[in-house]
Amino acid sequence: GENVEQHPSTLSVQEGDSAVIKCTYSDSASNYFPWYKQELGKRPQLIIDIRSNVGEKKDQRIAVTLNKTAKHFSLHITETQPEDSAVYFCAANTGTASKLTFGTGTRLQVTL
Amino acid sequence: EPEVTQTPSHQVTQMGQEVILRCVPISNHLYFYWYRQILGQKVEFLVSFYNNEISEKSEIFDDQFSVERPDGSNFTLKIRSTKLEDSAMYFCASAADSKNIQYFGAGTRLSVL
Numbered sequence: 001g002e003n004v005e006q007h008p009s010t011l012s013v014q015e016g017d018s019a020v021i022k023c024t025y026s027d028s029a030s031n032y033f034p035w036y037k038q039e040l041g042k043r044p045q046l047i048i049d050i051r052s053n054v055g056e057k058k059d060q061r062i063a064v065t066l067n068k069t070a071k072h073f074s075l076h077i078t079e080t081q082p083e084d085s086a087v088y089f090c091a092a093n094t095g096t097a098s099k100l101t102f103g104t105g106t107r108l109q110v111t112l
Numbered sequence: 113e114p115e116v117t118q119t120p121s122h123q124v125t126q127m128g129q130e131v132i133l134r135c136v137p138i139s140n141h142l143y144f145y146w147y148r149q150i151l152g153q154k155v156e157f158l159v160s161f162y163n164n165e166i167s168e169k170s171e172i173f174d175d176q177f178s179v180e181r182p183d184g185s186n187f188t189l190k191i192r193s194t195k196l197e198d199s200a201m202y203f204c205a206s207a208a209d210s211k212n213i214q215y216f217g218a219g220t221r222l223s224v225l
Contacts, residue, residue, distance in 0.1 A: 032211065036155075043203065043216045044155060089155060097143055097160035097167035098210040104154045 002027040002094040006103025013080050014111055021106045023090035024072040030092040033066060033073050034100070038087045047088075048075070080110045114138040116217035118204050124223045125194055133189045133220045135204030144187045145205040145214060146179065148172070155203065161187065162210075194224045 003026040013019050025033075031052040036044035050057045050064045050073065057064050061080075066073040077084055087107050091100040117136045125131050137144050146158040160167040161179055178190045187206075191198055201221050205214040 034213070036216075043218045046213055046215075049213065091155075095160070095168045096210065097145075097162055098207070098214075099145065099157045099160050099168055099170075100147075100155075100214060101157065102155040 002030060002092055002101040004090060004092050004101050004103045006090050006106060008106060009104065010107045010109070012109045012111060015080060015082060017080055019075075019077045019080055019084070019108055019110075021075045021088055021090070021108070022072060023074070023092075023103050024070075025092040025101075026071065027092065027094050028071065030094055032093040032098065033064070034091050035064060035075050036089045036091065036102075038089060038105075040086075044089060077108075080108075082110050082112065084108060085110045114215075116204055116206055116215050118202075118217035118220050120220060121218065122221045122223070124225065127196060127224055128193050131191050131194055131222060133191075133202050133204075133222070135187045135189070135206075135217055136185050137187055137204065137206030138208075138215060139185070141206035141208050141215075143167075143207040143210055143212075143214075144179075144181070145207075146189045147203045147205060147216075148200040149203065149219075150200045158189070158202075191222075194222075196224050198222060199224045 006023045034049035037047045038044045063076040087105045090103040144161040149155045159169040201219045203219045204217040207214045
C-alpha cells in the first residue's frame with residue numbers, strides 16, 4: 001500500500017523566515033496531494049493541495065511543489081507568522097475512493 | 113460554509129462496551145470516510161463508504177468495527193466491544209466525489225477506561 005514519509009518532524013523558524021516541509025510517497029498511482037494544518041485539539045484543515053498534472057501551486061504565502069518522477073512534494077511557507085504555528089500533515093490519495101494516507105506530521109513553531 | 117459535524121465531541125466508555133460515533137457529512141457529498149488519530153500520532157485511514165457500501169477498509173477496521181448510513185444524512189461508526197487501544201480521536205470526512213477535497217469534522221475523542 002501507499003507509504004508517505006514526512007520530514008522534518010519538528011521545525012522552528014523565526015517570524016518572517018521561510019519554512020519548508022518535504023514528503024515522499026511510494027504509490028505511483030497517487031494523483032492528489034493535500035496539505036492539512038492541525039492546531040491543537042482541532043480538526044485537520046486543508047490549506048493547499050496539488051494534483052499530479054501540475055508541478056507547482058501557490059496561494060498567497062503558501063506554495064506546494066510536486067516532482068512526480070521522484071515521488072516527492074513539498075510545502076513552502078514564506079514570511080511565517082506566529083499563527084502559522086501548528087502541526088502540518090501531507091497526504092496522498094490511493095484507491096478507488098481516494099482514501100488519504102497521511103505523513104507523520106511536522107510541528108512548526110514560529111518564534112518572535 | 114457547510115461543515116461536517118460529529119457528535120459527541122467526547123465519549124468516555126468502559127472497556128468492552130459498544131460505542132456509536134455519529135457524523136453528518138456535508139449534504140450532496142457522496143463519499144464518506146472515517147479516520148482515527150491516536151494522541152500525538154498521524155491520522156490513519158479506517159474505512160471509506162460510497163453508494164451504501166464499504167469501498168475500502170484498513171487493517172485497523174476489523175470485525176469489531178462497522179459503519180452505517182441509516183438515513184439520508186447520518187453516517188455512523190460502531191465499535192462493538194471497545195478496547196483500551198481504541199482510545200483516539202475519530203474524524204469523519206466527506207467529499208463530493210473521489211477526486212475532490214475531503215472535509216473533516218471536528219472529531220470525537222473516544223476514551224476507553
